[in-house]
Amino acid sequence: MRYWINELWRLGYMLFGLGAIGLLLGELGHNLLAGLGWGLAAGLGLYVFLHLRHVRKLYIWLLKNPREAPPPGTGVWGDLFDRLYSYQKAQTQLQGRLRDILRRIQDSCEAMRDSVVMLDSRGDLDWWNSAAGDMLGLQADHDRGQPITNFLRDPRFIAYFESGDYREPLLIPSPVQANHSLQFHLTLFGDNERLLMARDVTRLHQLEMMRRDFVANVSHELRTPLTVLAGYLETYSDHAGQLPERWQRGFGQMQAQTTRMQNLVEDLLLLSRLEIDSPNNDRETLDVATLLAGIAADARELSTERHQLTIEAEEPRQLLANTKEIRSAISNLVFNAVRYTPAGSTITLRWKPWHDGAAIEVEDDGDGFDPIHIPRLTERFYRVDKGRSAATGGTGLGLAIVKHVLLRHEATLEIVSRPGLGARFRCVFPASRLAAAPARPTSVSPDTPA
Structure with missing residues (x-):
């Protein structure tokens, strides 16, 4: 506020000084009012000229290089130049820090073995790391700006991408290597932008398939001996009255545990079938x-x-x-x-x-x-x-x-x-x-x- 008061005082001094000169000149010419008017006009003209001169300095400074020291100024213009220069320095420092942060983020993404792809609000490729280039076959020269669905054409991925429900990841074959399995996870951020992460889970997928096959095979192999055992135990139980009392209790427990094992095997086989087989007659x-x-x-x-x-x-x-x-x-x-x-x-x-x-x-x-x-x-x-x-x-x-x-x-x-x-x-x-x-x-x- 004090700068505006000082500026008003400056204007007042100019008008008073040039007005006084105008009065003196008017007295000599026997026309005081005309002299006063010309003096005040000259004061306002000088004031405007000084402001236009500072505006020109500001324009030349911003046009050439605002990072250099500002030109000298008087009054409110000197304070304005200083404040603009301080703000510009602060913004330059902030931009430098942001560039450093972005550089570190990019470097850390480059160091990742997983694919990282940034998509804009339309689903077009914006940026990706080296792993994504190798894993998804992306090339920085001409693929930037292309829709991600041009490269991941699997109908399951397209449905996953368009659904907007990204709570669970998606597992599909690699678009580059058919014998590899990739796990995709999308995250929304910003203005409907997306972050796509892909991980090679081929080994985990193979281990899971081995586990399923092992459980299914073992369960299937156990079914026959358990059926034979249950049959003999049922036959013996029909003649339980001819056996000693302590044997009868043992046969009863064996029958109960055999039945429990049979139920377990049946449930394991059912689970294996549900995991491996495609849905059949599900409509x-x-x-x-x-x-x-x-x-x-x-x-x-x-x-x-x-x-x-x-x-x-x-x-x-x-x-x-x-x-x-x-x-x-x-x-x-x-x-x-x-x-x-x-x-x-x-x-x-x-x-x-x-x-x-x-x-x-x-x-x-x-x-x-x-x-x-x-x-x-x-x-x-x-x-x-x-x-x-x-x-x-x-x-x-x-x-x-x-x-x-x-x-x-x-x-x-x-x-x-x-x-x-x-x-x-x-x-x-x-x-x-x-x-x-x-x-x-x-x-x-x-x-x-x-």
Whole structure:
């Protein structure tokens, strides 16, 4: 503020001085008013001239090199030059630091073995590191500005890129080396820009395939000896009365453990098939209400009237799915509820609308469990209560089977539970997996002509 006051004082001094000179000249010419007017005009003209002179200095300084020291100035112009120069120095230093940070980021990305690709808001290539050039076949000379989908043409990647849902990575073959597997992960940032990261997971993929093959082969090889063993144990049990009492107890335990091993082998084989085989007959029209009624009947036999099972079918539409796989998944959820809830609990099976799609829910009012277990419940052999699970004869693979069945049907599993408040398992199916409800047959009167 003081600079503007000083500037006003400067203007006042000029007007006063030149006005006084004008009065003196006017007195000599016997015309005081004319002399005063010419004096004030001269003062304003001088003031404007000085400002225009400083504007010219500013223009020449900015035109040549604003990083050099500013020209000398008087009054408010001197302060303005100093402030502009200080601001310019600060901006230059800030830009230098930003360039250093960007250089370090680029150097660190260049040092990475994983591919890093920056895409603009339209999905065009903006920048990438050397690993991306080798892994994806990108060339800096003429590929910059091209859409990423011109280089990654796999329909799965295009669908993943356009979906906007990047919570899970995508595994597809390499576009450069067909025998390599790449894992892609997209991240949104800025103004709808994307950061694409790709990792070569060929070795991990091969190890996973070896694990699957090993489990499938071992399970298949175990099936025959277990069947033979179970057959002989059943034959011996038919003549249990002829055996000593201590042997009878041993045969009973062997039968129970053999049955448990057979169940485990069957679940492992089912999991292997779900992981390896392509979906087959997964668009059958399924009446979910009828399916739930059949599962509830089986669950009542398992429960032996210790639980109350109810069915709520609010969704009229039918499900397009593989009937056998869906029955297996829902049966696992219901049988788990029977095994792990105390006697007297109520187990509810629901088929209801859910957002744009529909959901099958299995809910109980049993003991529930801590939510800390929910992220790991679908892992193989993970148990909330190992002692109780062993006592019920479960294999620890039920929820893993449910997860894989739902993945094959584009569905998701949502789990909600609190200690003492029961548990709810919700299988959510998209609208694309639903079919219109069947038309109800209309009754025709015998008197109505055909």
